[in-house]
Amino acid sequence: MIETKEQLHEMTEHIAALRAEIGKVIVGQHTVVEQLLWCIVAGGHALLEGIPGLGKTMLIRTLADTMDLQYSRIQFTPDLMPSDITGTTLLDFGSQGASSQRFQPGPIFGNLVLADEINRATPKTQSALLEAMQEGTVTAGGESHSLPRPFFVLATQNPIEQEGTYPLPEAQLDRFLLKIGVAYPTREELKQIAIRTTSSEKTSAARVMNLDTLNVLQRAAKDVLVGEDVLDLAVRLVMMTHSSEPDAPEEVKRYVRYGAGPRALQAIIAVSKVRALFAGRLHLSWNDLKETALPVLRHRIVLGYEATATGKSTDQITSKLIQVLEEQR
Template identity: 50%
Template structure:
């Protein structure tokens, strides 16, 4: 059985690094491959940031999130987004019932009241229902019948999207995309990984992941993460990188002015630093470096940089544009 460190030791970066490796090993008992996706997903969860998973059907997106909830000992909820889904199906509703011969309203919580929420195929529901998650993701509370109700702590949303089916879908607005810390794109497994997947899933009993840590340790790790000091040159590099995605801004490179319609906002700079802190913490280091910022740049920025008609015509994705920007923006000398 996996063991976890005592809760009062989670303030040590080396202990957090060991916990992270323990969690990753447990997830690996169920999920084959996708090591980078698992690592970045854990980074966002430990930083209490929401995550968007993009991938074709059959890549174990749902299984991955459910396994994480089981390994982290978190309550888990799943919502299958459909065109007829209503906001009350997510948030909950007031029900009229009789109590001591009197009629009164009682709030019945929806599936959003959980630690880890899987929003499956989030782009299959209309904007009105998508917006029901906005307050929950930003404020970690929901308002129903004029009353604000706090969500469990931690509260994390992992949403999935299918990139190949566009009929009957409602693209997420930029305001909601900006609520996600990371956008992670899953790819097909290698031949060896697919053989192992088939081997594991065609026996009578499939492997199960054990519990490692709990919500209290996740919150303690998040407190440590936010307390990590960041050098001025690292802060400056993160801001320069984000500003380089904004067309028309000072020092914007030509690739941005030529191919970008809208660049990333200040929340991207915040998430770059939070992601870099998490990367440093999970490597047992007490402060992030420039390399940590560069490692999380693509998942933080790719859904915040919107290409223009020229980028579409030349087949340039936001990831392509960002890779060029990463080559152009100079690393600070200190």
Template identity: 50%
Template sequence: MQEELHKVIVGQETVIDQILAAIFTGGHCLLVGVPGLAKTLLVSTIAQILDVTFKRVQFTPDLMPSDITGTNVLEESEDGRRNFRFVQGPIFANVVLADEINRTPPKTQAALLQAMQEREITAGQETFALPEPFFVIATQNPIEQEGTYPLPEAQLDRFMFNIKVDYPSLDEEERILSSTTGAETQPVRKVLSAKAITYLQKQIRQIEIAPLTINYVARLVRATRPQDEMSPKFVKDLVDWGAGPRAGQYLIAGGKAVAAMDGRPSVSVEDIRKVAIPVLRHRISTNFQAQAEGLATEDVIERLLTEVPEPEIPKYGKS
């Protein structure tokens, strides 16, 4: 998958690894970056290399919930009877790209909530199951504030990863300019089916994680909450509210995906640390004091990773 993606996408190894980790654990992603960093291209290329259905929704201020979920239409049969028939919306796909998700009002943003959590849609008196596997990958522009609607915390919490897409390096930018202004583009091939993804998701859930590592995850998540007695003083000073239990679930799921992609049968503390920032970035709210000191959420997480002690592996004597 990485080889096929790099036929189109230059660099962004960390971003690609995190998206693949989410796919292999059934999680959703929020890609945050300025325009022109190939966020939409990356998602559409992922859909091309997966043998799955793909739908793209461009979020706009006039978009309605039924434009995403679908709607009931009145049809007349040959014998003159009229019946309502549900016409599925673009949410009925394996991979759904919610482009510029913060450009639509909260009423339409909320249309994704049930789909992302329960993998189903309720329309009228009927509930429809979404296809498996199902992923929502949303993009967001962090610099435009006018005409945008920030995602509510409840919806942010449904995203497994908040992935920051940054500018390319000089060498990568030169390669981008060279490859995109040439005459030929390399075609990508499909390498993974929907059935294979579902199988891999079940296998990754069986990756082992030691009780000591679970204890480290619990302590790390609890340390983000200023009301908790386990949180350090700087958290109490700089944070309004911290992460909930879903953060711990996603830390473990992300750690299992990292271990599996690295070919290891068990999760290490380093795997947890590797996914800590994208999992916790959107689940911690800093206060005015942190903003006055120029500290971002990432700074708080990095400091937590240094201050929360790692579990001590017991040493056994020679037999």
């Protein structure tokens, strides 16, 4: 519980130090870094989407280094099996011939797990992440094994290459707190990337936060106050993604097949609380909802055929909803 302004200021300084340290390794991508920090402090998982070579893997590894999190990487391929992720039960034979079973943990046992190119694995293998992401446990050989705390899955996928890929099922997509779009760098950022990566000097990120500090930040974010009026706006925003709602905009009724579920509202409030904390506030505002709506709803709105045919995106639909609510406030 934050009781003084000094405590609040100390927390915002921790976040500023994280941003600065990550910036020593990662060029640009400020929005992506910010949204990843929202996700970590909110205690959720994130899906990063972007073309190859934009530094997604490097960013996640740098994040683990700066926050002192045990890092684990899983490269998803079509022949990856569920036990390759969760681990398996092995049979050991002692010196006297006696046998015993022991569980060999898989790479899912880490604090921050990178699921690289997650859509390249089969649905059976993708489903191995469901229990881990939702329950924080792995079941093998009839026994349940707890995963380390904290536990985050940061997955990546390529939006261009679709051959040999398996789109994630809606149930698994919904378990990602945020879907973060990784944009192409600007000209100046490209120049900086070239300079940093081709010189003899190698930059690395130092640890600026430990698990105790992260736990304090997570508890503080949960204590951020939510006013009744802001909560009503968040509920309206989620409900208006459904075409059956009377006050849904025409774009929603025309292009949206399925709207966002209850997890969307939970995610908007949780992430907005973190954004407010980062800004040095202990209460939510409408601006917090506006900034978090896109990454929260991006993967939770299912568009119909007409939207696909005309090039409409979920971001455009969400932006329209925000505009309508802005005018009605």
